[in-house]
Amino acid sequence: MNISDRALNMSFSPVRKLLPYSDAAEKKGITVCKLNIGQPDIVTPDSFFDGLHKFQEKVVKYSDSRGIIQLRETFSKSCAKDGMDFSVDEILITQGGSEAIIFTILAICNEGDEVLIPEPFYANYSSFTGISGAKIVPIPTLIENGFHLPSKKEIEKLITPKTRAILFSNPGNPTGTVYREAEIKMLGEIAKEHNIYLLADEVYREFIYDDKIEYTSVTNIKNIEDRVILIDSISKHYSACGARIGFIASKNSELLNYILKFCQARLCASTIEQFAAANLINTMDSYIQEVKRKYTNRRDLIYKYLKDIPGVISPKPEGALYVLVQLPVEDTEKFAQWLLTDYSLDNKTLLLAPGGGFYKDEKMGKDKVRLSFCSSEEDIEYGMIILKNALTEYNKLKI
Amino acid sequence: MNISDRALNMSFSPVRKLLPYSDAAEKKGITVCKLNIGQPDIVTPDSFFDGLHKFQEKVVKYSDSRGIIQLRETFSKSCAKDGMDFSVDEILITQGGSEAIIFTILAICNEGDEVLIPEPFYANYSSFTGISGAKIVPIPTLIENGFHLPSKKEIEKLITPKTRAILFSNPGNPTGTVYREAEIKMLGEIAKEHNIYLLADEVYREFIYDDKIEYTSVTNIKNIEDRVILIDSISKHYSACGARIGFIASKNSELLNYILKFCQARLCASTIEQFAAANLINTMDSYIQEVKRKYTNRRDLIYKYLKDIPGVISPKPEGALYVLVQLPVEDTEKFAQWLLTDYSLDNKTLLLAPGGGFYKDEKMGKDKVRLSFCSSEEDIEYGMIILKNALTEYNKLKI
Numbered sequence: 001m002n003i004s005d006r007a008l009n010m011s012f013s014p015v016r017k018l019l020p021y022s023d024a025a026e027k028k029g030i031t032v033c034k035l036n037i038g039q040p041d042i043v044t045p046d047s048f049f050d051g052l053h054k055f056q057e058k059v060v061k062y063s064d065s066r067g068i069i070q071l072r073e074t075f076s077k078s079c080a081k082d083g084m085d086f087s088v089d090e091i092l093i094t095q096g097g098s099e100a101i102i103f104t105i106l107a108i109c110n111e112g113d114e115v116l117i118p119e120p121f122y123a124n125y126s127s128f129t130g131i132s133g134a135k136i137v138p139i140p141t142l143i144e145n146g147f148h149l150p151s152k153k154e155i156e157k158l159i160t161p162k163t164r165a166i167l168f169s170n171p172g173n174p175t176g177t178v179y180r181e182a183e184i185k186m187l188g189e190i191a192k193e194h195n196i197y198l199l200a201d202e203v204y205r206e207f208i209y210d211d212k213i214e215y216t217s218v219t220n221i222k223n224i225e226d227r228v229i230l231i232d233s234i235s236k237h238y239s240a241c242g243a244r245i246g247f248i249a250s251k252n253s254e255l256l257n258y259i260l261k262f263c264q265a266r267l268c269a270s271t272i273e274q275f276a277a278a279n280l281i282n283t284m285d286s287y288i289q290e291v292k293r294k295y296t297n298r299r300d301l302i303y304k305y306l307k308d309i310p311g312v313i314s315p316k317p318e319g320a321l322y323v324l325v326q327l328p329v330e331d332t333e334k335f336a337q338w339l340l341t342d343y344s345l346d347n348k349t350l351l352l353a354p355g356g357g358f359y360k361d362e363k364m365g366k367d368k369v370r371l372s373f374c375s376s377e378e379d380i381e382y383g384m385i386i387l388k389n390a391l392t393e394y395n396k397l398k399i
Numbered sequence: 400m401n402i403s404d405r406a407l408n409m410s411f412s413p414v415r416k417l418l419p420y421s422d423a424a425e426k427k428g429i430t431v432c433k434l435n436i437g438q439p440d441i442v443t444p445d446s447f448f449d450g451l452h453k454f455q456e457k458v459v460k461y462s463d464s465r466g467i468i469q470l471r472e473t474f475s476k477s478c479a480k481d482g483m484d485f486s487v488d489e490i491l492i493t494q495g496g497s498e499a500i501i502f503t504i505l506a507i508c509n510e511g512d513e514v515l516i517p518e519p520f521y522a523n524y525s526s527f528t529g530i531s532g533a534k535i536v537p538i539p540t541l542i543e544n545g546f547h548l549p550s551k552k553e554i555e556k557l558i559t560p561k562t563r564a565i566l567f568s569n570p571g572n573p574t575g576t577v578y579r580e581a582e583i584k585m586l587g588e589i590a591k592e593h594n595i596y597l598l599a600d601e602v603y604r605e606f607i608y609d610d611k612i613e614y615t616s617v618t619n620i621k622n623i624e625d626r627v628i629l630i631d632s633i634s635k636h637y638s639a640c641g642a643r644i645g646f647i648a649s650k651n652s653e654l655l656n657y658i659l660k661f662c663q664a665r666l667c668a669s670t671i672e673q674f675a676a677a678n679l680i681n682t683m684d685s686y687i688q689e690v691k692r693k694y695t696n697r698r699d700l701i702y703k704y705l706k707d708i709p710g711v712i713s714p715k716p717e718g719a720l721y722v723l724v725q726l727p728v729e730d731t732e733k734f735a736q737w738l739l740t741d742y743s744l745d746n747k748t749l750l751l752a753p754g755g756g757f758y759k760d761e762k763m764g765k766d767k768v769r770l771s772f773c774s775s776e777e778d779i780e781y782g783m784i785i786l787k788n789a790l791t792e793y794n795k796l797k798i
Contacts, residue, residue, distance in 0.1 A: 001563075001594055002563050003654070004505060004506055004507055004512075006505060007506040007507075007657040007661075010661075011660075012660060013464070013664075016464070016663060039666040052451070053452075053493075059439070059440065059443055059638060060443045060447070060640065060642050062436075064413070065415070095665070097664065098664065099665060106403065106530060108402065109403055110401075110404055113401070124663075124664050127664030130507060131661070133532065149509050152771045153573075195400060197410075211783065221578055228400075239459075240459040241459065241460060241666070242462055242670030243669060243670065244494075244668070254400075258407075261406060262406075262530070263409075264411060264412040264523075265409070265526030265527065266494070268496060268643065270641070271641030272671070273669050273671060273672060274641065306784055356569065390509075
């Protein structure tokens with residue numbers, strides 16, 4: 001029987017495909033430091049659980065397809081705090097940032113249309129575009145430039161009559177790169193001159209670790225408001241990944257109205273988790289500050305270790321919860337698997353996300369891995385010691 | 400800027416598009432009996448809220464993309480109770496039945512592929528297939544036959560090399576029709592002979608109101624197990640529509656593995672609502688019996704009224720929460736709007752779902768409306784009195 005081309009062509013999550021080996025290692029009694037996935041260990045704020053327990057309805061009813069008004073108000077206010085102006089009518093609640101991107105691409109791309117994405121990119125962007133049948137055209141960025149954008153001219157070379165949008169995450173997953181004002185303005189100019197959308201995944205917006213970097217949201221660039229779609233989510237910001245609450249914000253009411261059709265098709269986002277999330281407006285400022293302080297320390301810690309491991313090339317991550325590093329091995333997928341099947345140090349080993357999954361052509365990322373620093377300092381420290389020792393041992397084996 | 404063809408072609412929810420008129424009527428102080436939507440007034444069972452409050456994790460984490468094991472166990476057991484055999488590995492949790500159908504169609508259909516659906520059909524089936532670019536080919540059914548299926552020969556005439564599946568809801572939304580064993584066996588034969596899937600939306604499976612009708616699930620037909628995909632959900636069964644918890648069950652492990660790619664792309668279904676739903680296994684049998692008793696009474700009540708309204712043609716609904724009736728008006732959409740803008744009886748009026756939305760060619764349903772009987776007996780009774788009086792008045796106006 002038939003399997004669709006999109007299902008055949010979609011990859012299994014590169015972050016998740018080593019899990020069976022990891023499970024097997026754990027069954028053998030080995031502790032696995034999981035630096036492969038962006039699952040923070042930081043507690044979800046009390047405000048979320050307070051919101052959850054405030055839900056006292058007797059019937060768990062369908063809610064508004066656009067999202068409950070209380071939650072849209074919460075997001076409108078949290079945007080305002082960050083200097084971004086979106087009214088409740090300019091916001092649609094989605095089942096996580098994932099659904100936000102899927103619905104937006106479904107609304108703007110036909111099969112065969114093209115979406116430019118700076119590469120390396122979040123692996124699920126392939127699935128999100130693949131669902132609509134759109135094609136990713138990578139904008140190559142280099143580790144030696146800290147994964148910052150190439151020139152306007154280089155990007156414009158990639159534009160064809162089928163280009164519909166530039167999708168990017170800023171701060172970057174998997175790179176940890178924060179685009180500067182000049183880069184964001186350049187994207188704005190390109191979008192305007194070539195009449196395409198800018199789809200900005202800013203879910204890590206709060207996590208920038210250098211005081212001298214001033215964050216520029218594409219939503220604040222003038223005269224391109226109608227082509228900007230903001231993707232946001234509570235997942236990382238409030239350490240509530242499992243709630244699956246995100247949103248789309250845009251000044252383009254026509255586009256939002258088309259996206260609403262997809263929201264209506266799935267009726268509504270989870271009602272109770274929306275109520276819980278609406279109460280995040282009552283989160284103490286100290287919570288956010290404390291989270292940022294922790295992540296800053298973790299970023300500093302992982303970078304301190306990385307720059308001292310022989311043969312490892314690592315930019316200093318500027319934001320988000322990740323760093324994409326180059327390892328002195330030929331194939332990081334094989335190395336990552338070997339770590340789980342054949343290696344341990346003091347009965348501990350390491351789970352990494354091989355770099356191939358963050359490139360359209362997997363070979364391009366073969367010498368890289370993504371490390372997540374949203375785990376505890378202890379895990380990061382252990383992980384880095386394991387990485388250093390394992391690299392030495394692995395490279396001895398091959399001689 | 401570009402809007403995709405699928406977004407342009409998708410309809411706004413027919414059930415929801417009268418809402419602005421309904422809101423305006425309510426603002427004028429008119430009570431609106433809402434028989435337009437399948438939102439039960441029946442309370443969600445305590446077991447669900449107990450499950451919700453049992454969630455004591457400090458971090459709302461991503462959960463397994465397949466769904467948490469506890470919830471898959473719950474569904475495996477609830478299937479077993481209904482005589483259906485699915486292990487936890489044959490079940491994928493989805494964000495409502497909607498996502499279950501969307502993912503399945505994405506996995507089996509390319510753009511331009513065809514899905515046969517008995518017509519009239521649940522309006523969102525158009526959106527679900529539209530997302531993948533697949534086309535609906537309606538299997539016409541007639542009110543005078545109680546919307547039962549036509550002959551095998553008639554159905555086979557509609558099959559082309561692009562046909563991938565037959566999607567059907569049983570019991571039927573919007574018809575209330577329950578297919579007999581012979582009909583289900585016929586669908587099984589067609590699927591086997593033409594090598595296509597059977598996608599069975601059985602979310603109303605528990606709601607059958609005539610003791611002499613024995614329910615036949617397509618999952619129990621022999622020798623077609625690999626082509627059957629069951630769609631189920633807690634929405635109606637446990638009156639928890641807003642939780643958005645559904646599942647896909649199939650013996651076809653290859654297909655499930657492809658659908659898993661889509662599950663991985665959106666990471667996971669809402670974690671907390673999965674925990675709440677897992678505890679539904681502890682729902683008292685008396686809850687289900689009481690819900691069924693209430694719906695049986697409501698079905699009897701609405702039918703008692705309907706068969707006495709002059710000019711109204713109504714089959715006796717056998718299951719689900721709906722009945723599709725023919726009204727003595729030319730255009731039920733205009734009539735439904737008039738009810739909200741120009742009519743009231745004792746300061747009350749009625750919100751109906753016009754029939755056009757349940758047909759591929761809207762004109763075919765122009766003389767029909769779907770009535771939902773999941774509201775209170777009082778609302779149903781008032782609604783029917785309003786309908787009878789309003790029809791008389793509306794038809795006088797036109798003379």
